[in-house]
Amino acid sequence: MKNAEAAELLQNIADMLEIKGESPFRVRAYREAARAIETLAEPIEAVAERDELEEIPGVGESIAAKLAEYLETGTLAYYEDLREQVRPGLAELLEVPGIGPKKAKLFYEQLGIDSIEKLEKAAREHKLRTLPRIGPKTEEGILNAIERLRGRSGRTPLGIALPAAREFLEIVRGLKDVRQADLAGSLRRGRDTIGDLDLLASSDDPARVVDQFVALPGAKSILAHGPTKGTIVTAEHLQIDLRVVKPEEYGAALQYFTGSKAHNIHLRALAEAAGYKVNEYGVFRTSDDRRVAGETEKGVYQTVGLEWIPPELREDQGEIEAAASGDLPDLVELADIRGDLHLHTDWSDGRDSLEQMVEAARARGYEYVVISDHSVSMGFVHGLTLERIQEQRGRIVELNERYPDIRILHGTEVNIRADGSLDYEDEVLAEFDVVTASVHSGMGMDRERMTRRILRAVRNPHVDILGHPTGRILGKREPYEVDLQAVIRAAAESGTALEINAQPDRLDLKDTDARLVAEAGAMVAINSDAHSVEQLGLLEYGIATARRGWIERKHVLNALPLEQLLRRLGRPTTPARYALAA
C-alpha cells in the first residue's frame, strides 16, 4: 500500500510550488489530491491498476498521470525537475510554525538558509532581523517555534487528547462570563488522532474570556491572544485553541470550528451558489447582507438547503451531497449497543476478575456480555488451556444464575496461526458461544500469504468475529499487508463480523475501512477489548470510529437484541446448564 507515500509526494510538490510562488489554487489542488489519497480506503496501486486514478475526487488528468508514472517507475520526472529549482531542504522550513512559503524563500535567497539547523543559527546570531519586515520579535518567535517543533511528537491519539480536552472544557465553562462551551475541531469529529485541542465558547464579552483563558495556570506559553481567540500550549505540549463568540453566533461558530476545513470550503461554496455567505458569525443573504441564521448549527445547514450533518461525517467525503438529497445515514449511537463482545479477565491478561468485568457490564446496562480471554498458544498472557476453558465455563454458568439481568456468554479470542488455522480444534470452538479470531504474531507476512491466512479464518464456520482486522497500533505499528477488500467480501459471504476494536491506540478497523464494510453489506462488531473494568468505557472511541465510517445500527452485530444475536450466531438461545458444560 503506497497511499501514504504517494500523498507525501503530492504534499512535497505542493510545498515546492508554493515556495516557487505558484498559484495558490494550483497548490491547493495538489494538497486536495494528497488528502484524497491519504483517506482513500483501498491501495492506490489497485486504483492505478484499474486505470481509475482520475475517478478519485481531486485527481485530474495531470495528477493522475504523475501518480501513474510514480507508481510504475518509483520516480517522477516532474518532481525531480522541481527539486532542481527549489532546494529540497526549503520545504523542511515550512514545518516550523509561523514560517510559510514567503519567509522560507526570503531566508534562502537572502541568507542561503535551507535547513532548520541553519535557520536556528541565523536567528541566534540575529541575522534574520536584517531582512525586510523581520524584526526581533519574529526572530525570537522562530527560535521558540523550533523548540516547540522539537518538543512535540506529531499528532496525539484521541484516547489521550479527549480526556485532556474535557478537563480543559470544564475549566473554560467555569470562567467568568462564559455561557456555553463545547469541543470542536477534530475532537468533535472523533478523528483517531488530534493535531490540537479546539474549544469554542460563547459570551457577551468574548475578549474577557480569552484574557482569562491565556492566563490559566495550565498555559505554559501563549501563542496568540486576540479579542476573539487565544492559543496556548500546555506542559504536555498540547496546543489548545479557544475561540469565543457572542451567544447568537454560537451555531455558526460551532459549524466553522468543527470543520473539517474541506467540509467548510465545500459548504461555503455551496452557500454562495445559493445566494448566501457563510462565516463563523452566521449565514448572510448576499443580496442585502442580512443575517438569516447562526444561532444554531441546524439553522446554518438548513438555510443552505441541507440537513444537519453529524460532526463525524464532516470530511467532505460525500456527506454534503447526502445531506442535500436527504440520504444521510442514521448513524449508530452508544445507546444502540446492547453488549460488549470482547472482554478479558485475569484468567488471561486482564487485570480484573470475571465477576468484576460482569459487574462492570451490568453497570453499563448491557443486555449481554462476552468473556473472551486469549487462547492457549498465547502462553505469555496465560492463554486458556482446555482444562481452564471448562473451568471458566463453569464459573460463567454460576454467574448467569447469579445475575439474571445480564446474559454472560462464553467466548474466546482465538489466535490465528501462520497458516490460518486456529489455536483450538473445531470441537473446542463449537463449545463457545462467540468466537473472535485475531492475529497476534507473524505480522510481517507478505500480502498474499496474510490475505490467505485471514481469509481462512474468516471462512471458518466457527469464527463469528475477526478481531482487530488490520493489526495497526497508532504510532507503533503499521497495519499488516492484507487485501482488506477480499477479507470484507469473504466476511459478507460467510456472515463473519469485522471488529472495530475501540482501544484508542488501535481503532481497528479504522474509519475509512469501516465504511467499506457497510458498503459491502457485511457487519461490524464494536468492542472495547477491555482488560480492566474502566476500559469498558473505551467503547466510546469505537462508536466515534464507526460513525466516521457511516456505520448504522443495522450494520452492528452487538446492536442486536440477545435473541437475534444468538440466532445469528447459530447458538441455542437458552443458557447452558452446568451439567452440559462440565
Place this chain on the structure above:
DNA sequence: GCCGTTTTCGGCCCGACTGTTTTCAGTCG
C-alpha cells in the same frame, strides 16, 4: 490543477492575529 443542474473557461471560503507596516502581508484557523 480541478471542475461543471448557473460554466469545458474562469472561477476556486472567509476571517483572526502578528509584527512591522505607515497601510497590510504573511500565516494560520
